[in-house]
Amino acid sequence: MSKIEIKNIYKIFGTDPLSILPMVQKGASKEQVLEETGHTVGLDNVSISIEEGETFVCMGLSGSGKSTLIRHINRLIDPTHGEVIVNGTNVLDLNENQLIDFRKNEMSMVFQRFGLFPHKTVIQNVAYGLEIQGMQLEKRNEIAMKQIEAVGLIGFENQYPSQLSGGMQQRVGLARALATNPGILLMDEAFSALDPLIRSDMQQQLIELQSELKKTIVFITHDLDESLRLGDHIGILNGGRLVQVGTPEQIIMNPADDYVEAFVKDVNRAKVLRAKTVMIKADQFNAKDLKLSDTYKVNESVYIEEFLPKVLSDRSTIVVVDNKGDTMGYITEKELAISLSKTAHQK
Amino acid sequence: MLKKYKKYFNFGFFLIFILLLIVSYNSSKRKPDSVGELITDLRWLNNFPKWLDVPFMVWINDGWRAFSAKYGLIFDAIGYGLLRSYSIIKNFLVDVPWPIIVFAVVLLTFYASGKKYGTTLFVGLCTFSIGFLNPRFWDKAIETTTIVFIGIVLCVIVGIPIGIAMARSPKVRNAILPILDLMQVIPAFCYLIPGIILFGLGAIPAIIGIFIYSCPPLIRLTDLGIRLVDKEILEAAESFGANKKQKLWGVQLPLALPNIMQGINQCTMMALAMVVVASMIGTRGLGDEVLLGLQQLNVGSSLEAGLAIVLLAIVFDRITQAYGERIQERTQPAKKKK
Numbered sequence: 001m002s003k004i005e006i007k008n009i010y011k012i013f014g015t016d017p018l019s020i021l022p023m024v025q026k027g028a029s030k031e032q033v034l035e036e037t038g039h040t041v042g043l044d045n046v047s048i049s050i051e052e053g054e055t056f057v058c059m060g061l062s063g064s065g066k067s068t069l070i071r072h073i074n075r076l077i078d079p080t081h082g083e084v085i086v087n088g089t090n091v092l093d094l095n096e097n098q099l100i101d102f103r104k105n106e107m108s109m110v111f112q113r114f115g116l117f118p119h120k121t122v123i124q125n126v127a128y129g130l131e132i133q134g135m136q137l138e139k140r141n142e143i144a145m146k147q148i149e150a151v152g153l154i155g156f157e158n159q160y161p162s163q164l165s166g167g168m169q170q171r172v173g174l175a176r177a178l179a180t181n182p183g184i185l186l187m188d189e190a191f192s193a194l195d196p197l198i199r200s201d202m203q204q205q206l207i208e209l210q211s212e213l214k215k216t217i218v219f220i221t222h223d224l225d226e227s228l229r230l231g232d233h234i235g236i237l238n239g240g241r242l243v244q245v246g247t248p249e250q251i252i253m254n255p256a257d258d259y260v261e262a263f264v265k266d267v268n269r270a271k272v273l274r275a276k277t278v279m280i281k282a283d284q285f286n287a288k289d290l291k292l293s294d295t296y297k298v299n300e301s302v303y304i305e306e307f308l309p310k311v312l313s314d315r316s317t318i319v320v321v322d323n324k325g326d327t328m329g330y331i332t333e334k335e336l337a338i339s340l341s342k343t344a345h346q347k
Numbered sequence: 348m349l350k351k352y353k354k355y356f357n358f359g360f361f362l363i364f365i366l367l368l369i370v371s372y373n374s375s376k377r378k379p380d381s382v383g384e385l386i387t388d389l390r391w392l393n394n395f396p397k398w399l400d401v402p403f404m405v406w407i408n409d410g411w412r413a414f415s416a417k418y419g420l421i422f423d424a425i426g427y428g429l430l431r432s433y434s435i436i437k438n439f440l441v442d443v444p445w446p447i448i449v450f451a452v453v454l455l456t457f458y459a460s461g462k463k464y465g466t467t468l469f470v471g472l473c474t475f476s477i478g479f480l481n482p483r484f485w486d487k488a489i490e491t492t493t494i495v496f497i498g499i500v501l502c503v504i505v506g507i508p509i510g511i512a513m514a515r516s517p518k519v520r521n522a523i524l525p526i527l528d529l530m531q532v533i534p535a536f537c538y539l540i541p542g543i544i545l546f547g548l549g550a551i552p553a554i555i556g557i558f559i560y561s562c563p564p565l566i567r568l569t570d571l572g573i574r575l576v577d578k579e580i581l582e583a584a585e586s587f588g589a590n591k592k593q594k595l596w597g598v599q600l601p602l603a604l605p606n607i608m609q610g611i612n613q614c615t616m617m618a619l620a621m622v623v624v625a626s627m628i629g630t631r632g633l634g635d636e637v638l639l640g641l642q643q644l645n646v647g648s649s650l651e652a653g654l655a656i657v658l659l660a661i662v663f664d665r666i667t668q669a670y671g672e673r674i675q676e677r678t679q680p681a682k683k684k685k
Contacts, residue, residue: 074586104588115583119601129587180587 001088002049003216004056004073004184009046009082011240014039017080025081030239039311042068044134044240045078050233052183055210055217057231059224059263065239066220067112070188073218074107075099079131086184104133107184108177112192115171116161122172123148123157129180147175151205167198171205178209187219191226203229203347224263228252228272236260249277253339267342270308276300278339279320295319300328304336348415371401412540415545427547429497433550437493441486450490454661460669470665484527484633484655491659492552495618496626498557502614506562507607510569511595518569528561535560535624543628543676553625560616565610572606573599608671615663619656633659 012020012033020039030041043065050056060066071077072084075091084091086106094102108129109115116125123144124131130140148157151171161169170190178183191199203226210217221227227234228248235245236259244256252272255261275298294316298307300323307318311333318331372378375398379385440448453471458464478485483503515522538559542552575600584598600607626634633656640649 071582076585100588100590102588103586109583109586111579111583113577113579115577117580117583117598117602128584131587132587132593186586190561215478245407 002088003052004048004050004218005085006046006048006050006069006072006086007083009043009069009072010080011042011065011072011077012039012080013042021081024136024313028148032193043072046237046240046242047084048242048245050216050218052216053214053230055219055230057219057221057227057234058237059221059227059234060237061222064238065224065240066237067188068108069237070186070218070220073184073186074103074109086254087312104129104180106182107186108182109186109188110173110177110190112189114161114166114193116169116172120159121135121158121160122123122153122164124163124177125156125172126179133180144175144179147179148172150178150209151175165198166194167202170194170202174202174206174209178213183216185215185217187217188254189220189222192223199226206230224267224270228247228267229274236263249274253277268305270305271303273339274300274303275302275304275307275318275331277318278304278335279318279331280335281329282327285330297321299323304339307331308336309318367401367656368399368499368577370439372398373402374402401605411541411544415552419521419545420599421604422545425584426551430549430553433497433554436496437490440489440493443532444479445485452666456666456669458658459666459673463669466665466669470662473661475683477655479657480651480658482656484636484652487631487633487636488569488659490550491619491622491634491656494553494622494630494632495557495615495663498554498561498618499614501554501558502562502618503563503611505558505564506610506614507569510610511573511600511608512574514572514599523566527566530559531563535621536627539625539628550630552628553630557618557621560621561614564613565607568606568613569603569612572603572610575606576602586598605671605675608667608674612664612667612671615667619660619663623656 010021011017012024014020014037017039020033021036023037024033024041024044028036030044033039033041046065046069048056048058058066058069068077072079073086073091075084075094078092086102089102091099092100112176117128120128123141125143126147127135127140130143135143141342145157148154151174153168153171153175156164160173163215164172170193173190177187180228191202194202207219207230217230219227219230221230228251231248233245233247234251236243236251236256238259244251244260246254249272251260252264252267255264263282279300294314295318296310296314296316297306297319300320311318311331315333320328320331322328378398379388379391385391440548449471452474453467456470457463457467477488509523513523535556539552542555546552548553580598580602581594584594589597622630622632623634623637626632626638633652636652637649637656640646640652
C-alpha cells in the first residue's frame with residue numbers, strides 16, 4: 001500500500017464543473033473546454049502513487065496544475081472527481097472535524113512565498129502547528145527551539161519574519177512544517193522564490209534532513225535541475241495531464257514525448273546519470289579489449305561527472321562495481337559519448 | 348441554481364409593480380371618474396398624472412405608529428441604558444479637574460503612538476487649546492466627546508462582527524452592502540426625527556444618528572481588511588489544521604487590524620461631523636455652540652466653536668491614527684526597514 005494514492009483526479013474550475021466533467025473525460029483538450037464552456041481544466045485524469053519515505057517531485061510549468069495537485073493531498077482544494085487516499089484513508093470522506101485532525105497530525109506544508117505569519121515571531125511561527133494541536137507553551141517552545149536549531153536559525157527566534165532574508169524565512173517555513181513531526185511533507189515550490197545560491201543550499205539542507213528523517217515528501221517545482229537533484233521519482237505535468245512518471249534516469253534517457261524532451265534537452269547529464277545507467281553489462285562487453293593497466297573502479301551509484309575527467313585524461317576504461325565489489329559492467333568513451341549526447345535515447 | 352429561479356423573480360417583481368399601480372390608482376382621491384375616461388381623454392399623458400401616486404407616506408406613517416406603540420418599551424429601555432452611561436461618563440469627566448484630563452490625553456497619546464514626542468506634544472497642545480479658545484467650550488467638548496465615544500463603542504460592538512460575517516460569506520455581503528449604501532446616503536434628518544420620537548430630545552438620538560452614519564465605513568474596512576489577508580498565509584493556517592475560530596482570532600483579525608483601526612478612525616471623524624448636525628435636534632455640546640452662533644449671526648462665535656470641533660477632531664484622529672500605525676509597524680515592519 002502506497003503512502004499517498006491519487007486516483008483519477010479531475011479538477012475543473014468554473015461555475016458548473018460537474019456538467020463539464022463528461023466532456024473532459026471523453027478527452028477534450030484544455031483549450032477546447034475553455035473556448036466552448038469558459039471552464040478551466042486544472043487537472044485531467046491524474047493518478048499517482050507515492051511510496052512511504054520517498055521524495056516525489058511533481059514538475060511542470062506554471063499553469064500545468066502542479067500547485068492544484070498538491071492542494072488536493074491535504075484537501076485545501078476539493079477535486080471535481082476522483083480519490084485521494086492517504087495512509088489508506090480516503091481524504092474526501094472526512095468530515096470537517098476529521099479533516100482538521102488529519103491536517104494536524106498527518107502532514108504539513110511549505111509554501112512558495114513562505115506563508116509565514118507576519119505578526120508572530122520566528123519561534124511563534126515555528127510553534128504554530130503545535131499551538132493548534134493544543135500543546136502547552138513551554139513544551140512547544142522547547143520543540144520549536146530544536147527545529148530552529150536544526151535549520152540553523154539560533155539567535156533569530158525572537159525576530160519577526162520580515163526582518164529575515166528570503167532564505168532564512170523559508171528555513172522558518174521548513175522548521176514550522178517539521179515541528180509537528182508529520183509523516184508527509186508537502187512543499188509547494190518551496191525554493192522557487194530564492195536566489196540560486198541559497199536555493200542550492202536549501203536543497204542540500206533538505207537532502208540532509210531527509211536522509212535522517214525519512215519523511216514522505218511531495219515537492220512541487222518548475223525547475224528540472226531541482227527535481228532531478230531531489231526526486232526519487234518525478235512526475236511531469238503538462239496542461240493538467242500527467243505525461244510521465246519515473247526516476248530521474250528514466251526521464252532523461254527516455255522522455256515520453258516532445259514536451260518532456262524539450263525539458264530535458266539542456267540538462268547537464270553528467271550530473272544526473274549514474275554509472276549503472278550508462279554502463280554496458282559485463283556479459284555484453286568484449287573483455288579481451290581491456291588492458292588491465294588502464295582500468296578504474298567506481299561504485300555503480302556514482303554520477304558520471306565524478307569519473308568523467310579520469311576517462312578523458314587517462315583514456316581509461318571504467319569498471320563498474322556494486323557495493324560488494326563484484327564487476328557489474330564497463331564504461332568506455334563510446335558509452336559516455338552516447339549517454340551524454342542530447343539525442344541519446346533515439347538510438 | 349440561481350439562474351433557474353431568476354425568471355420567476357423577475358416575474359414576481361413585475362407582478363408587484365402591476366399590483367402597486369392598481370393599488371395607487373384605487374387609493375387616489377384624484378382619479379378620473381371611470382377607467383374608460385383614460386382612453387377617451389388623453390390629457391393625462393401631458394403631465395405626470397396626480398392619481399399615479401403610491402401611498403408610501405401613509406403606509407410608513409401607519410407602520411411607524413404601530414411599530415412604536417408595540418416596541419416603544421424596548422426603545423425606552425435602550426434609551427435609558429444609553430442615557431445612564433452617557434450621564435455617568437459625562438459627569439465623571441466634567442468633575443475631573445481639567446489639568447488631569449489634559450495629562451491623561453497626553454499619556455494616552457504617548458503610549459498609543461509608541462512614545463513619539465512630537466505627536467504627543469501636538470495633541471496635548473490641541474487639547475489645551477479647546478479650553479483656551481473659550482473656557483465655556485471645555486465642558487461642551489466633554490459632552491461631545493462622550494456622545495462620540497458611546498457612538499463609536501456601539502459601532503465597534505455591532506460593526507466588526509458584521510464586517511467579519513461579510514468577509515466570510517459573499518451572500519451576507521451582497522445582502523448587507525445595499526443597506527450600508529442606504530445608511531450612508533440617506534439624509535441624516537430622515538433618521539434623526541424618528542430618533543426623537545423614539546428616544547426624545549437630547550443625546551440619545553444623536554448617538555443613534557452617529558451609529559447609523561458612521562458605522563458603514565467601519566463595517567466596510569473590517570470586511571476589506573479580512574479579505575485582503577494573504578491567501579497563502581490563510582492556507583498555511585489551514586494546512587496545520589486551524590479551525591475557523593483559530594483562523595479568525597489567530598490570523599485574520601490580527602492581520603486586518605491596521606484596516607480595522609483605519610475604520611475606527613474614519614468612524615470617529617464621521618461621528619464628529621454628525622454631532623454638529625445633531626445639535627439641531629437639541630443635542631448639546633460643541634455643535635450647539637456652532638448653531639447658536641449661526642442663529643445670532645455671530646460669525647466669530649460660530650467660527651470659534653467650529654475651530655474647537657476641528658481641534659477635537661485632530662485629537663481623536665491623531666490618537667487612533669497613531670495607534671493604527673503602530674500596529675502596522677508590528678505586522679509589516681519590512682516597509683519601515685531602511
